[in-house]
Amino acid sequence: MDFDTSLLHYVIQSRRPWLDDVMVLASALGAAGFLWWMLALITGIFPARRPAAWRLLLAIGFTFLINDYVLRPIFDRARPFEVIPALRVIDAKPTTSSFPSGHAAMAMAGALAGSRMLPVSGWVLWPLGVIVAVSRVYVGVHWPSDVIAGAIVGVACAWFVLGGRPPSKTPGD
Secondary structure, three states, rough: OOHHHHHHHHHHHHHOOHHHHHHHHHHHHHHHHHHHHHHHHHHHHHHHHHHHHHHHHHHHHHHHHHHHHHHHHHHHOOOHHOOOOOOOOOOOOOOOOOOHHHHHHHHHHHHHHHHHHHHHHHHHHHHHHHHHHHHHOOOOOOHHHHHHHHHHHHHHHHHOOOOOOOOOOOOOO
16 A cells, blocks of 8 residues: 555544544635635725735635646546545545645645734644645545645745745734
């Protein structure tokens, strides 16, 4: 067994009923960047934060485009449940290709841009982003390498949109 399959089986064997609900919820919150859209919309209510909220939206939008319309068609990787028919999926089975993970990409882009927007929230946003990303392996719809690649794509795209600069000390920037 290769590393991806071994790690997938390890995560699947670590399932617990109470954790199943948490991971399905995390996966749902990460769908189409919902969590990050909501963060940007709520934060955008405050005039001093609007420019940063727009950058968050731009970061997740750019990440989505690169991940889903550039990279996925190139790699067109089968999902774990398509390769391992006995694998029990505890969430809806996506019909798109697997590599890289869009949830992971959007989660990391959102965590980076969101923690730039609200630096004090980084201690919540980064773990939340990681949980969303890991949930995709846990529910059985992604290989671990899909999630790792998606995370890299998300950080790279957000870093690009944000200009690669460190967090600003001024409000809204």
